[in-house]
Amino acid sequence: MRATWRGLPARRYEAGWEPGLVVPAADGSPLVTDHYFPRADGDFPTLLVRSPYGRGVPWAPMYGLLFAEQGFHVVLQSCRGTGGSGGAFHLWRHESADARATVSWLRGRPWFNGSLGTIGPSYLGYVQWALALDPPPELKAMVVQVGLHDPRALLHGDGALHLETALVVALGMTHQHRGVVPFVKATLRLQRHLRGVTRARPLRGAHATALGGEVPWLDEALSHPDPEDAYWRGASLAPAAERLDVPTSLITGWHDVLADQTIAQYGRLRRAGCDTALLVGPWTHTSALQQGWPEVFSESLAWLRAHLCGDPSGLRPTRVRLHVGGDDTWRDLDDWPPADTGTPWYPAPGGHLTRQPPTDGAPLADFRYDPADPTPSLGGQLLSRTAGARDNAPLEAREDVLTFTSAPLTEPVDVLGPVTARLAVSVDTGHADVFSRLCDVDERGRSTNVCDGLSPVQAAPGVSAHVTVPMSSTAHRFAAGHRIRWQISAGAHPRYARNPGTGRSPLDATEFTPVRITLHADSALFCGDSALFPDRG
Incomplete structure (x- = not known):
C-alpha cells in the first residue's frame, strides 16, 4: 500500500x-x-x-x-x-x-x-x-x-x-463489507441496470433489480x-x-x-x-x-x-x-468564507452574460423539458466515477439547456466562496426543477463545470416566480482570455430524479408531462457572495 x-x-x-x-x-x-x-x-x-x-x-x-x-x-x-x-x-x-x-x-x-x-x-x-x-x-x-x-x-x-447517490450509497452499505469480489460484482450489476432502474415508472421498489434484492432502510429513507x-x-x-x-x-x-x-x-x-x-x-x-x-x-x-x-x-x-x-x-x-468580493452577473439577450443589470423583468429565453428524455447529468458532486470537472459540450448542445456567456476576460477573475443563482422563471404547468451551473470556457471553447445546484419551482402556471438555487462553494480563477458561462436547464438525470411536471412525487409518478420554462431578465448569478448563501448542511 x-x-x-x-x-x-x-x-x-x-x-x-x-x-x-x-x-x-x-x-x-x-x-x-x-x-x-x-x-x-x-x-x-x-x-x-x-x-x-x-x-x-x-x-x-x-x-x-x-x-x-x-x-x-x-x-x-x-x-x-x-x-x-x-x-x-x-x-x-x-x-x-x-x-x-x-x-x-x-x-x-x-x-x-x-x-x-x-x-x-x-x-x-x-x-x-x-x-x-x-x-x-x-x-x-x-x-x-x-x-x-x-x-x-x-x-x-x-x-x-438524489437518485444516483441513493443507489450508490445503498450499494456500498449492502455489499462492500462482504469483500472485494462480491462488491465488484455488485458494482457491475448496478452499472448494467442503472439506466433501467432510474427510468422506471414508478421508481419505488425498482432498485431491487440493480442492488440484488430489497434494501429495507433505503425504501424507508426514500419514502420520507x-x-x-x-x-x-x-x-x-x-x-x-x-x-x-x-x-x-x-x-x-x-x-x-x-x-x-x-x-x-x-x-x-x-x-x-x-x-x-x-x-x-x-x-x-x-x-x-x-x-x-x-x-x-x-x-x-x-x-x-x-x-x-x-x-x-x-x-x-x-x-x-x-x-x-x-x-x-x-x-x-485565515478563515472561510472570505469577505464578500463577488459582483452579480446577469443574463442578456443573445446568450450573453454581463455585469449590466436588466432594466425590466421581460421574458429572456425559454426551453422545453421532457421528462421522458431528461437532461443528463455530467460531472459535478457525485459519488460515481463520472464525478468532477468535465467537458460540458454534450450538455450545451442540447435544446433543453440554456447558456449565457461573458466576453473574454481582460484580466483574471477570482471566485472564492459560495455561488448562488437567483432565477426568475415561469413554468406552463407550474411544476419543474431548475438546474444552474457555473462553467469556465477556455480559449478553445471547452466549457468545464465549476459548481452547480438544483432547486424546485412551484408556482401558479405561467406566473413568474423567483427561485434561489444554492450552487455550492468554490475557489476558482477564471484566467484572462477565458469566459464565464452560466448554464441553466431543468434537471440532471440520474443525479436527480426526474421531475414529472405534474406535482406528483418522483418516487411514485407514472405519468410525465413535458414543461416549458421561461427565464425572465430579472435573474442573476452571484459568485462569492457569502451573505446570500444559506447553510446547506
Whole structure:
C-alpha cells in the first residue's frame, strides 16, 4: 500500500495486528474489531475507526497499518450488522450508543493510555459525529474526511431526490463489507441496470433489480423526503458541532458529494469556538482517498500528532487551506468564507452574460423539458466515477439547456466562496426543477463545470416566480482570455430524479408531462457572495 503513493512520511515502527476481537455493542451484539499497534515499547494514543464497509481493503492498509506505523493504536471496527458484527444495521440509529460502548471497552485495555482520536471518511465521519454528540473525556481529536453528518440531506437535499447517490450509497452499505469480489460484482450489476432502474415508472421498489434484492432502510429513507418528518428525528448530527470543544480537522474536495456538509460543519465549529481546520482539494468523494491521499494523510497525521502526542510541528500556520481551480494552485486563508468580493452577473439577450443589470423583468429565453428524455447529468458532486470537472459540450448542445456567456476576460477573475443563482422563471404547468451551473470556457471553447445546484419551482402556471438555487462553494480563477458561462436547464438525470411536471412525487409518478420554462431578465448569478448563501448542511 505504501508503494501506491509517493510522498508519505517514513515509517516509524513496524505494525502488529490483533484481528477478530469482539466488543459488545450497546445492545450486547458482538462488534468484530481489529487492533493494529506499533511493535515497540512505549505509550501510544489510540485511534477509533468504525466502518460499515468491512475491515479489509482499503481500510486496513490506509488506517490500520499506516497509522500504526506512525505510532498509534488503531481500533478498526465493523458497525452493527456489517462485516461479521451482530445485530441489524440501520443508517443512523445505533451509532452513538455503539461508539460509547466501544469507548467503555477501550477503558479496560491495558494498552489504552486514555488519549483517544477518531478518523475516517464518508460514513466513517458520521460515526465520529455520533460519538461527538456526547464526547467522552478521553476524546482529544477528530479528523473527518469527506464526511457525512446528515443522511437525509445526502438523499433529499435541494428539494429533490438524489437518485444516483441513493443507489450508490445503498450499494456500498449492502455489499462492500462482504469483500472485494462480491462488491465488484455488485458494482457491475448496478452499472448494467442503472439506466433501467432510474427510468422506471414508478421508481419505488425498482432498485431491487440493480442492488440484488430489497434494501429495507433505503425504501424507508426514500419514502420520507420531508426534513420535518419524524422518521428523520435524530438522524442529523449537526448539533454535535454546535457545542463541540474537541479539536477537529475537516477535509473535503470541491467535487465531493458531501462538500456542502463539510463546509457547514466548519461554520458550526467556528461559531462554537472549537479549534478546527479546513482542507479543500481538487477532489471528488473518492479521489480524495486516492490521488489526494498523500495530502489527506499528511494533514490528518499532523493534526493527530498535535492533539494526541503534543507535537504541533506539522501544523500549517493558517486555519484554511484550499486548492484554487483554473490555475492549479493552493491558497492559505485565515478563515472561510472570505469577505464578500463577488459582483452579480446577469443574463442578456443573445446568450450573453454581463455585469449590466436588466432594466425590466421581460421574458429572456425559454426551453422545453421532457421528462421522458431528461437532461443528463455530467460531472459535478457525485459519488460515481463520472464525478468532477468535465467537458460540458454534450450538455450545451442540447435544446433543453440554456447558456449565457461573458466576453473574454481582460484580466483574471477570482471566485472564492459560495455561488448562488437567483432565477426568475415561469413554468406552463407550474411544476419543474431548475438546474444552474457555473462553467469556465477556455480559449478553445471547452466549457468545464465549476459548481452547480438544483432547486424546485412551484408556482401558479405561467406566473413568474423567483427561485434561489444554492450552487455550492468554490475557489476558482477564471484566467484572462477565458469566459464565464452560466448554464441553466431543468434537471440532471440520474443525479436527480426526474421531475414529472405534474406535482406528483418522483418516487411514485407514472405519468410525465413535458414543461416549458421561461427565464425572465430579472435573474442573476452571484459568485462569492457569502451573505446570500444559506447553510446547506
